[in-house]
Amino acid sequence: MxxxxxxxxxxxxxxxxxxxxxxxxxxxxxxxxxxxxxxxxxxxGTATPAPEQPIAFDHSVHAGDAAIPCEFCHRGVGTQAAATVPSVEQCMFCHSVVKTDSPQIQLLQAHWDTNTPVNWARVHRVPDHVRFVHAPHIQAGVACETCHGDVASMEEVKQVRSLAMGDCQGCHRENSASLDCATCHK
Amino acid sequence: MSSSANEAASRASAVSSMGQTIPTDAEVGHPEGVRWGMVVDLDRCTGCQACVVACQAENNIALNEEQRVLERRAKTWIRIERYWEGEFPNAKARFIPVLCQHCGNAPCETVCPVWATYHNNEGLNVQVYNRCIGTRFCANGCPYSVRYFNFWNPEWPEPMNNQLNPDVTVRTKGIIEKCTFCIQRINRVQVTAKTEGREIRSGEVQPACAQSCPTSALVFCDLNDPESAPAQLAEAEAGRSYTLLEHFGTDPGIIYLKKVDPHAEILEDDHAPAEAHA
Incomplete structure (x- = not known):
């Protein structure tokens, strides 16, 4: 659906x-x-359900209980357009030793052993005619949860804001950010 | 810039088809801000078409097959217009690269019923593809014929669909497209500069055409930046600078430089049909 x-x-x-x-x-x-x-x-038009992920990655454990900062894994967020999803290698920094007996981590281990990426299901996507760049938003001090919701308490990440044009514009207007069409539309 | 261009900029603001008043560049106060523009030195242009190819690749422009060209529906955001002067064997070829002039007083902007094309505060004439409904009023209003309508959905043969530029929208059937001064590159530089907490450096932004020009005939610049080398160039070369169809008062953002040929024949009939590419 x-x-x-x-x-x-x-x-x-x-x-x-x-x-x-x-x-x-x-x-x-x-x-x-x-x-x-x-x-x-x-x-x-409202929140969309969380897509099914190939590995049951739990954000509430990582960002919540362990309090790992978002940008520790999503490394592109402060400098480039895409926040980027971490590579298997990056997961294995910790999971080569942490909780290796878990069946979900063994799924990850299988990807590591076979040299294949995890095919994560994308949760947030803006239309093709929109250019969204994370870096300036982070620079302006916008917190991740402003758009992505309280990910630290989500077991499965889902989209909580519509991220439609009016949604973006509302925030841009409140913060005196650019309202020029060409800022976002490409 | 020529005096007529300045006059055009200071004229009363235009009124759009929706009755809203559109201020001109001068009224918005751009003289202090950025105004992206280009200096095209025609004495350097060899008509090699490198800019045309670079633009085609950068901006996901569909392939122009022979049939499309014959139908006059080929799309080239920048095109080289060629003029022959004299008779063989003393013929001379003259080239003029023509692209969107990013007019300060653009005839295309006032006629759009949906504001799909507008002037932004950096002097760019912007086309918002997802807002365009394809009335083609703008293409009819453009004296430079640099707006192109998509009569078909673009198609690329198999491996070529993988080389599309992800920063540029693939335009679908039924909308107008045109030169954007590679706005995706401008945006990228602006974001980088902002991230690094500095101003944009002179000459840091380069559209694909200017970057690929082997003779540097095309030079992209901020026309309001006194430090910008091309601005100085235009100032120094004022004697040979002109803008295309400047008597229309469109205040183009592209300045052409051309030395007047002292040996050129003066046509007796000013209205003689030019052998220009339509």
Missing amino acids: QYLTALLPRVTLKQALILGGATAPPLVGGAGVLAILLYLMAAG
């Missing part, structure tokens, strides 16, 4: 109702299908 909602344009429930009112009468037969579609479109 998360794939379907990701494909549909995001609308609020109110917009969905207006759309439904405008398009349902000529399509009485397909009204049921339409209702389901519109429900999904409205659902897509």
Whole structure:
């Protein structure tokens, strides 16, 4: 379902109702299908469910209990566009000794032994016509949890903000950041 | 810059099709800020087309097959216009690279019904692709014919789809595209400078065309930066500087340099059809 909602344009429930009112009468037969579609479109506008990950990585243990700073693993965040997902090698810095008997760590070990990357499911994605660069946001002192939510308490990371254009603009306006289209659109 | 360009900049602000007032560069107060521009020395241009190829590669411009060229629907954000002068064997080839002039008083901006094209505070004429609805008013309004409409979705044969620039949107069917002065490179330099807590250095930003020019005929610069070498060059070379179609009052951001040929024949009929590429 998360794939379907990701494909549909995001609308609020109110917009969905207006759309439904405008398009349902000529399509009485397909009204049921339409209702389901519109429900999904409205659902897509709010928080999306956490995607299933190949390894059950628990952020609440790492960022929460162990209090490892975000940028210890997401190393690109302060200097480049992508925050970057750590490589298997980086996980193995610790996990070659820490908790090696856990079945999930053994999955990681298998990747290390076979020289294959972990195919993590992407949680946050902005559309292709948007250029989001992490570095200036970190420089401006924006905390990671402003956009990503309280990851330190999440067992599975999910998207908590819509990250739609209005969402970004609201924050840019409040903080007197650039509102020029070309700042984000490429 | 020429006096007519300055006059154009100081004229009353234009009014968009939506009735909103669009201030000109001068009114926004750009003289103190950045105004990206270019100095094109036509006496250096050999017409080699390196800039055209570089632009094509940098900006994910679809391949121009023969049919597209014959249909006059080929897209080249920068094109070399060639003019022949004289008769063989005394013929001379003249080249003019023509790209978006990033006009301070752009005719394309005022006609867009959805504000997909606008002037930003760095003197760039920006095209927002995801906002464009493809009315093509801007392309019709552009006196330089540098706006291109996507009549088809772009396609690249198999391995070539892997060489697309991730920093540039692949434009789909039904929207207008044009030279952006490689805004992705400007943005990258700006972010780097900000991260390192410094100002952008003169000459740090280079669009693909200027970078690839073997004779440095194209020089990208901040026209408002007195330290910028090209700005000094334009100042010094004022005698041979001009802007394209300056009588239209568009206040272009591109300054052309050309020495007037003392041996050039003066055409008696000013309205004689030029053998220009349409």
